[in-house]
Amino acid sequence: MTPMIDVVFLLIIFFLVSSHLARQENRLPLDLPVAATFDPLDPERAPLTISVDGEAKWLVGGNIVDLAKLRSILTDLRNQMGSDAAIRIRTDAAVQYQYVEPVLREAALAGVTDAAIAVRQETLR
């Protein structure tokens, strides 16, 4: 009996760990800017994440997009979600504003007004 319990316990741990790791890999590692006045995370909110990596490339869902593609993605988002459309910009702290500004501008032009910038908590650094 005991060896079976051992094995079952190990299997449970294995699946817990593997599912945990799978969840961690869904975001691009970036050195986010820090801020003190962030909002608590709202699990109900499901924004579209746009990442801007250290080489100032825009990534949506892991694919590198250019301005035209970004524009059509944002228009689609607005058409599908209506006024609930939201984006979340994950940007590397070293990226210059000129590469983030087009994302904000295109979002505003497409009618997506709910934009958020991903930040880290100040004290943790």
Add this chain to the structure above:
Amino acid sequence: MTPMIDVVFLLLVFFVWTSSFELPEFDLPSAIAEPPAGGTQIANELPPTEVFDEIVIRLLLQDANPVIELNGQRVADIAALRTRLAEIIALGVQPPVIVDPAEQITMKSAVQVYDAARAAGADRVLFAAQPE
């Protein structure tokens, strides 16, 4: 002895693997000052003479050092900017604060200033974008 080591090892493995190595991320709500329909650039407007119409914080790069300007006046650092904004907001007005970073400013500085404005109590803090 061996069963104890087994259990301790299992516990160790369990806690190591379930602890998260990733720093938690949060959302900083952001908004953008919409480009005016006439096509004039927000950045080129002179700071309004009625100071409390809107507050424009401009971030410029001079000799590779970021310089903060609050409605055209130079501000020493982020702490001073925060104090000045808090003084303005303490007067009971709630003007929109527009953060207008220059192109070469990194997001780190831009977010710092944005954060300082929010920390000073401003309700509406906006990023400026130039129309194409």
